[in-house]
Amino acid sequence: MRFILGFIGSVFAAILLFSMISNLATYVKNPPAPLAAEKFHKEPKELRLKSDGPFGKFDKAQLQRGFQVYSEVCSACHSLKLVSFRELKGLGYNDAEIKKIASDWKTQVPSINPDTGEPATRKALASDNIPAPFANEVAARAANNNALPPDLSLITKSREGGAAYIYSLLTGWANPDTYRNEHGEKLPAEAKPGPNLHFNPYFANLNIAMPPPLTSEGQVTYADGTKPTVDQMAKDVSAFLVWTAEPNLENRHAAGLSVAIFLLFASILGYLAYRQIWHDAKRVVRVTGALDPKNQAKSKSAKAKQGVVG
Amino acid sequence: MSFSWARPYEPKHPVMRWLDERLPLPRLVYGAIGGGYPVPRNLNYLWNFGVLAGIFLTIQIVTGIVLAMHYFATTDGAFNSVNQLIMRDVSAGWLLRYAHMNGASFFFIVTYIHIFRGLYYGSYKAPRELVWMLGLVIYLLMMATAFMGYVLPWGQMSYWGAQVITGFFSAFPLIGEPMRVWLLGGYAPDQAALTRFFSLHYLLPFVIAGVVILHIWALHIPGSGNPTGVDVKEERDTLPFHPFYTAKDGWFAAFVLLVYAIVTYFAPDYLGHPDNYIPANPLATPAHIVPEWYFWPFYAILRSFTIDFILPAKLWGVLAMFGSILLLFFLPWLDKSPVRSGAYRPVFKRFFWLLVIDVVILGYVGGAPLNWWRTALGQLASAYYFVHFLVILPLVSAFETPDPLPSSISSSVLHGEEAEAAPAGQAKPRGGSVATAG
Numbered sequence: 001m002r003f004i005l006g007f008i009g010s011v012f013a014a015i016l017l018f019s020m021i022s023n024l025a026t027y028v029k030n031p032p033a034p035l036a037a038e039k040f041h042k043e044p045k046e047l048r049l050k051s052d053g054p055f056g057k058f059d060k061a062q063l064q065r066g067f068q069v070y071s072e073v074c075s076a077c078h079s080l081k082l083v084s085f086r087e088l089k090g091l092g093y094n095d096a097e098i099k100k101i102a103s104d105w106k107t108q109v110p111s112i113n114p115d116t117g118e119p120a121t122r123k124a125l126a127s128d129n130i131p132a133p134f135a136n137e138v139a140a141r142a143a144n145n146n147a148l149p150p151d152l153s154l155i156t157k158s159r160e161g162g163a164a165y166i167y168s169l170l171t172g173w174a175n176p177d178t179y180r181n182e183h184g185e186k187l188p189a190e191a192k193p194g195p196n197l198h199f200n201p202y203f204a205n206l207n208i209a210m211p212p213p214l215t216s217e218g219q220v221t222y223a224d225g226t227k228p229t230v231d232q233m234a235k236d237v238s239a240f241l242v243w244t245a246e247p248n249l250e251n252r253h254a255a256g257l258s259v260a261i262f263l264l265f266a267s268i269l270g271y272l273a274y275r276q277i278w279h280d281a282k283r284v285v286r287v288t289g290a291l292d293p294k295n296q297a298k299s300k301s302a303k304a305k306q307g308v309v310g
Numbered sequence: 311m312s313f314s315w316a317r318p319y320e321p322k323h324p325v326m327r328w329l330d331e332r333l334p335l336p337r338l339v340y341g342a343i344g345g346g347y348p349v350p351r352n353l354n355y356l357w358n359f360g361v362l363a364g365i366f367l368t369i370q371i372v373t374g375i376v377l378a379m380h381y382f383a384t385t386d387g388a389f390n391s392v393n394q395l396i397m398r399d400v401s402a403g404w405l406l407r408y409a410h411m412n413g414a415s416f417f418f419i420v421t422y423i424h425i426f427r428g429l430y431y432g433s434y435k436a437p438r439e440l441v442w443m444l445g446l447v448i449y450l451l452m453m454a455t456a457f458m459g460y461v462l463p464w465g466q467m468s469y470w471g472a473q474v475i476t477g478f479f480s481a482f483p484l485i486g487e488p489m490r491v492w493l494l495g496g497y498a499p500d501q502a503a504l505t506r507f508f509s510l511h512y513l514l515p516f517v518i519a520g521v522v523i524l525h526i527w528a529l530h531i532p533g534s535g536n537p538t539g540v541d542v543k544e545e546r547d548t549l550p551f552h553p554f555y556t557a558k559d560g561w562f563a564a565f566v567l568l569v570y571a572i573v574t575y576f577a578p579d580y581l582g583h584p585d586n587y588i589p590a591n592p593l594a595t596p597a598h599i600v601p602e603w604y605f606w607p608f609y610a611i612l613r614s615f616t617i618d619f620i621l622p623a624k625l626w627g628v629l630a631m632f633g634s635i636l637l638l639f640f641l642p643w644l645d646k647s648p649v650r651s652g653a654y655r656p657v658f659k660r661f662f663w664l665l666v667i668d669v670v671i672l673g674y675v676g677g678a679p680l681n682w683w684r685t686a687l688g689q690l691a692s693a694y695y696f697v698h699f700l701v702i703l704p705l706v707s708a709f710e711t712p713d714p715l716p717s718s719i720s721s722s723v724l725h726g727e728e729a730e731a732a733p734a735g736q737a738k739p740r741g742g743s744v745a746t747a748g
Contacts, residue, residue: 002644015617019614082394255405257575273560
């Protein structure tokens with residue numbers, strides 16, 4: 001049986017090694033040219049938020065500003081389907097403010113006419129999810145040159161780089177004709193954006209259907225007096241989208257700290273108990289106490305000194 | 311149990327005596343994980359991981375049952391039930407979900423350490439062949455369960471993972487495609503597949519629990535192995551499981567749970583893939599489809615077959631991938647060395663560490679996007695994997711000269727001078743000093 005198995009193993013190995021050699025040969029003969037996307041794609045810029053790290057907490061003022069950017073700018077195209085108005089309590093709004101935000105929301109909630117049963121709409125309630133700007137995917141595509149604006153509820157969790165990626169993307173649009181990468185190379189013609197596409201080196205294939213949404217300082221007016229630069233608005237909305245993706249983040253951090261402290265103490269006490277229980281077992285055949293030859297020798301010499309016979 | 315000096319159960323309380331005479335459940339527990347199970351006294355911390363796997367299985371079953379109370383197994387509702395209902399609205403739902411997600415990863419981490427412990431110390435050798443094989447059955451069931459669980463949130467990786475993995479069946483000629491359609495209940499993963507995956511994902515953990523009982527039962531016939539690989543010969547080679555190993559397992563479990571809690575609470579998505587937070591879309595293929603990390607080595611083997619040699623490359627890949635696990639069932643007969651422990655096998659030891667490095671490389675290649683050098687590296691590493699088990703191991707066991715073994719377990723842990731200090735037979739089994747009064 002071992003011969004059969006050895007033979008099977010050798011066949012697998014031989015095929016694999018042959019594939020490896022043929023792959024390497026192909027690579028040597030025609031090395032693939034690096035794609036423009038590889039040469040021009042940029043990693044996200046650094047973004048520091050108060051919610052970062054194991055003890056991070058949300059900056060509620062920033063979340064409110066970010067929510068303002070979302071509701072005045074992003075929500076024209078992007079939905080926030082998983083977030084309900086009542087959850088905005090986490091941003092520091094009170095019940096009355098939330099009711100008002102819901103009933104003033106620019107899109108109404110689909111409903112039926114209570115008398116005729118015909119389709120109708122009604123004002124949103126605090127218990128509703130934030131209504132999407134478009135009724136369905138077809139409507140969204142029709143209004144956006146056949147591109148589908150993704151739902152933003154989980155966007156910071158569903159993109160590599162998270163909030164830093166969103167922030168970089170929102171501030172990353174560049175002119176494809178004058179753009180140069182860190183090596184000073186110009187964008188080749190085939191990598192330039194096609195119709196209805198826009199060049200942004202932070203986007204995976206460099207050309208994104210979304211035109212720059214945050215274009216000028218003062219696009220929104222912050223109630224708390226923060227200067228609404230493009231950079232600030234991008235940061236605020238990124239921070240807000242961390243909250244939409246993970247509204248329980250503060251609870252999680254607080255609970256995690258307590259659990260970790262508890263388990264740390266449990267481990268230490270458990271370890272000490274283990275040492276205690278094993279104390280004698282580790283020395284099972286060593287004779288201790290009065291029978292230990294060392295102790296016997298000591299007591300013998302002590303007795304001899306004192307002149308005790310025994 | 312297996313040793314004549316194993317302490318029999320003596321009920322102390324009348325209620326326990328009453329129970330023991332009618333249903334000897336306390337007796338069973340006492341003999342299995344209590345003071346009635348003698349365990350070699352020289353186990354190192356690698357012997358803690360079986361108990362840890364049991365702990366993580368329990369965590370998965372408990373969190374999973376509660377999650378199932380809030381989950382909708384429909385293609386329209388699954389994603390939202392996980393990402394809105396459970397993550398936002400259910401009390402501590404986020405904790406249950408993250409604990410379950412990371413619990414699966416930790417279950418695999420401790421199981422992999424447990425398996426490699428077995429590989430190094432020859433735990434698969436006689437008389438424990440069935441323990442090893444039942445363990446492999448548990449591992450296969452774990453893989454099936456984990457795969458189906460990953461499909462349930464119905465994100466992009468769920469969907470495309472299901473597409474790729476069920477696609478294995480279509481590699482087989484003639485019967486492959488009809489079998490895939492029959493298993494999925496359709497031509498692509500859809501409602502029928504999601505419902506049956508949910509049903510099986512709920513069932514299989516209990517099957518695992520059943521096989522775990524067989525695994526422990528089979529283990530208790532010869533008793534636990536030990537780092538020297540030398541058989542237990544006398545009473546002083548062993549200690550009762552309770553309190554010695556319950557204390558050791560207990561504190562170490564608290565420590566591993568600490569690591570698990572840190573990941574679950576502070577980096578819950580670290581081991582996951584961002585694409586699974588995008589709802590499943592059959593029309594948009596992700597740029598890189600990758601399974602969960604614990605499947606990466608096998609995924610690397612699957613992708614390493616790139617040429618059609620008699621059979622199509624895909625079929626070679628599928629055969630090799632299944633073969634890479636199935637060959638482990640033959641290990642007791644591939645490695646004929648009479649010495650169990652790798653610690654006394656100088657040549658085997660080197661190849662063992664080469665295998666560990668090899669599997670780590672396979673994991674890296676399986677998880678990363680393919681390019682020319684990763685493909686070549688994966689092919690080399692896959693070839694070594696098969697050669698290691700099917701060629702090197704039988705040869706090493708035939709030609710290697712092992713190092714001298716210690717004469718007994720107790721002589722291996724106790725230094726000569728100390729061993730001489732106690733006359734033979736005077737040492738007490740439970741430890742404690744021999745001397746009391748002068």
